[in-house]
Amino acid sequence: xxxxTLLYGFLIAGFGALPLFGLSSYSLHVLIMIGIFxxxxxxxxxxxxxxxxxxxxxxxxxxxxxxxxxxxSLHYKLSFIPCFCAAGLGAAALAACVGIPFLRLSKHSFVVxxxxxxxxxxxxSRNWTSVTRGPxxxxxxxxxxxxxxxxxxxTVSSKEAHFYFILVLxxxxxxxFVKLTTSRLGRAFTAVRDDEVLAKAMGIHTFxxxxxxxxxxxxxxxxxxxxxxxxxxxxxxxxxxxYYLEVALVTVIVGGAGTVWGVVAGAFLFTILPEFLRxxxxxxxxxxxxxxxxxxxxxxxxxxxxxxxxxxxRRVAVG
Amino acid sequence: xxFQHLANGVLISGIYALVATGFTLIFGVLEVxxxxxxxxxxxxxxxxxxxxxxxxLPYFCAIPLCxxxxxxxxxxxxxxxxxxxxxxxxxxxxxxTFAISMILMNGSLLIWGAEPRIIQSPLxxxxxxxxxxxxxxxxxxxxxxxxxxxxxxxxxxxTKLGKAIRATAQNKDACVAVGIDIAFISKFTFALGxxxxxxxxxxxxxxxxxxxxxxxxAIFKVFAIVILGGLxxxxxxxxxxxxxxxxxxxxxxxxxATLKxxxxxxxxxxxxLLRPGGIFGKAVRTL
Numbered sequence: 001x002x003x004x005t006l007l008y009g010f011l012i013a014g015f016g017a018l019p020l021f022g023l024s025s026y027s028l029h030v031l032i033m034i035g036i037f038x039x040x041x042x043x044x045x046x047x048x049x050x051x052x053x054x055x056x057x058x059x060x061x062x063x064x065x066x067x068x069x070x071x072x073s074l075h076y077k078l079s080f081i082p083c084f085c086a087a088g089l090g091a092a093a094l095a096a097c098v099g100i101p102f103l104r105l106s107k108h109s110f111v112v113x114x115x116x117x118x119x120x121x122x123x124x125s126r127n128w129t130s131v132t133r134g135p136x137x138x139x140x141x142x143x144x145x146x147x148x149x150x151x152x153x154x155t156v157s158s159k160e161a162h163f164y165f166i167l168v169l170x171x172x173x174x175x176x177f178v179k180l181t182t183s184r185l186g187r188a189f190t191a192v193r194d195d196e197v198l199a200k201a202m203g204i205h206t207f208x209x210x211x212x213x214x215x216x217x218x219x220x221x222x223x224x225x226x227x228x229x230x231x232x233x234x235x236x237x238x239x240x241x242x243y244y245l246e247v248a249l250v251t252v253i254v255g256g257a258g259t260v261w262g263v264v265a266g267a268f269l270f271t272i273l274p275e276f277l278r279x280x281x282x283x284x285x286x287x288x289x290x291x292x293x294x295x296x297x298x299x300x301x302x303x304x305x306x307x308x309x310x311x312x313x314r315r316v317a318v319g
Numbered sequence: 320x321x322f323q324h325l326a327n328g329v330l331i332s333g334i335y336a337l338v339a340t341g342f343t344l345i346f347g348v349l350e351v352x353x354x355x356x357x358x359x360x361x362x363x364x365x366x367x368x369x370x371x372x373x374x375x376l377p378y379f380c381a382i383p384l385c386x387x388x389x390x391x392x393x394x395x396x397x398x399x400x401x402x403x404x405x406x407x408x409x410x411x412x413x414x415x416t417f418a419i420s421m422i423l424m425n426g427s428l429l430i431w432g433a434e435p436r437i438i439q440s441p442l443x444x445x446x447x448x449x450x451x452x453x454x455x456x457x458x459x460x461x462x463x464x465x466x467x468x469x470x471x472x473x474x475x476x477x478t479k480l481g482k483a484i485r486a487t488a489q490n491k492d493a494c495v496a497v498g499i500d501i502a503f504i505s506k507f508t509f510a511l512g513x514x515x516x517x518x519x520x521x522x523x524x525x526x527x528x529x530x531x532x533x534x535x536x537a538i539f540k541v542f543a544i545v546i547l548g549g550l551x552x553x554x555x556x557x558x559x560x561x562x563x564x565x566x567x568x569x570x571x572x573x574x575x576a577t578l579k580x581x582x583x584x585x586x587x588x589x590x591x592l593l594r595p596g597g598i599f600g601k602a603v604r605t606l
Contacts, residue, residue: 054410101591108352108550111413112542113591115354119539120584127577242535246421253414283429289421296415297403 015167019160028159030275035166036228038267039173040244041251042260043220049258050181051213052193054111056245057098058221060118061091063239065222066229067125070138073230080144080156084226091222092215099214103207122240137236144230162231169227173220178260180216189213190258243285247271250288254295255304262304323451324572325565330457332564333464337519338537339544339556340471341512347488347551348508350409351401354416357538358423359513363389363520364529365427368436371524378440378525386517393513397506405505420534427531435528443525460522467515468557475553484508488551536580543583547590562586 019028040062047055065087072083102113125132132138143157144165156165180186188209191199200206229235247270255266274284299306342356366388370381400419404412442455475481487494487504494501527533544563548555563583571579 048410052410054413101588105591106550107409108346108350109546109591111352111410112546112550113587116539116542116584116587119535120581123580123584127581242421246417249414249417283425285421286425286429289418289425292418293400293415293422296411296418297400300407300411 012171016164019163025159028163030271032159032162032166032231034267034271035170036224037247037251037271038170038264039224040221041248041263041267042173042177043217043224044248045252045257045263046177046213046217046220048252050186050189050193051210053107053210055114055214055217056111057114057117058217059245059248060121060240061095061218061221062225062244063121063125064091064094065225066235066239067132068222069226070141070229070235071131073142074138074140080146080230084223087226088219088223092219095215095218096211099211103210103214118240118245122237125237125240135237137234139234141229141233141235143233166227174260174264181260185209185212246285246288246292250292253292254302256302256308257305259302259304259308262302262307265304320572324568326451326453328565328568329561330453330461331568332560333461334519334523335540335544335560335564336464336468336557337515339541339560340468340553341515342541343545343548343551343553343556345509345512346545348484349401349405349505351412351416353512354413354538355420355423356512356516356541357534358420359389359393359516360520360537361427361531361534362423363517364524364533365431366517367521367524368438368529372436372438382521385521386514389517390510390514393510394506397509401509402502402505424531424534431531433531435530437528438524440525456525460526463518463522467518471553540583543587546587
């Protein structure tokens, strides 16, 4: 345990030192996007890998978070932290409401229902022009400004500052994620995934567990969305585009659903790879589609899952 | 005016019915929620565009060719993607069809570009009966949809193959025991569903413009319809198509056109809240 803590410490310090090597602002942008997609993908991973429910609404909550944050900061001139919290809590409240009918459905209808939710978000953001300004979007979202006790407020506007912010945020999210999935509630998640009837027989309130997971997953996606809005300083209905869902899916599936570090690796791979290959727009989505297709056919448990299974097998063989 | 809206609604529900029937049929037999279904419909319209507009074949000549092409394509997809995953978890199948949908949509975007295409049909002359105006093409869509629905019903309930399909939907193990070739039934049903999509796409192409993301809007309506009618329930899907088509047309006519697309979702949410099994939902699927 001690050695692991040390390893993580070195890893974080290593990432923290990256801007000191004079990375270009473009490379920093890619690193920031990795952080955002990492949180979004973990939100999908929580539902899909741990509770075993394929929720396509996660990129919907990502957009809801972005819109809530953008509207609060533009209309009510709230500073970043209240917007950020309100985005997370607002999306969580929304998830708590829509989760009740959705989670009562069969697993087939759940997938359909959550996708319909995503499409509905898109429809609302396009047509509720008096609030969202429709396809014109909301420009001019201020950069995060964080008030600190006893210190002057920090404005996160340079790429370096954004990088440190997302580094801290994603470390916190990952820490919380690991703590959650290894907690009693986290074990209840996997119990529901592996055998819902058995979980019920063991005294787990399966509906409540799934509902909590849905809310937590919405919260994670929404804080990623909120930060994304303040980073890009612009939101429009394209935030509900299937692109974000597809990136999250390909990250979780290829990385390995139900593994934390596989998904982290996936986030790095699928944010860097397209930048490296210099492919844009439709071609990028086409390539993601092909990768997703091949991965589900050839390595359905993902890279992380394959490595975990191999380690487990070796451990069994040794022990 | 009311009858005009009603007529428009009935005519549009014909399209919904064709696409939704295929979707619900595939779900009933293979238990596959086919996310690529809307893309097959889009592909149907684009293949028709290729035959009719780019090669220059007459419209009615292009329709069977278009359906034939997509049937072959459907069988290939079933063989390469659906069959290997039938024994795996339901989630992997969803992701697989989602990936296929992404590939098809973005592939068509690269091949044909984003701008909407228009296809001429010999039947685009407007006619007016009792003050209700429509084009003959729309009437053709409705006639074909009704004919196909009746044909499909007769096929499923009167022929041996149709009965085998229904049996497969009800109990696969029992089918194996009495010697029904499930692999063939799966292939046949999937191709049938894709064929219905191709037909719908080919018929719709001259009415609306053809563009790569048209499948995405269509699949949303189809989801609402099958949830309304109950997943896997063909009669339910037909009735739900009619409800959605007429409802949308009335809302577009009397309330607002933007609210039209929201109706599908509202209906869906309403049904999910009150009757998660669909309006005609029963505990068992009734294919």
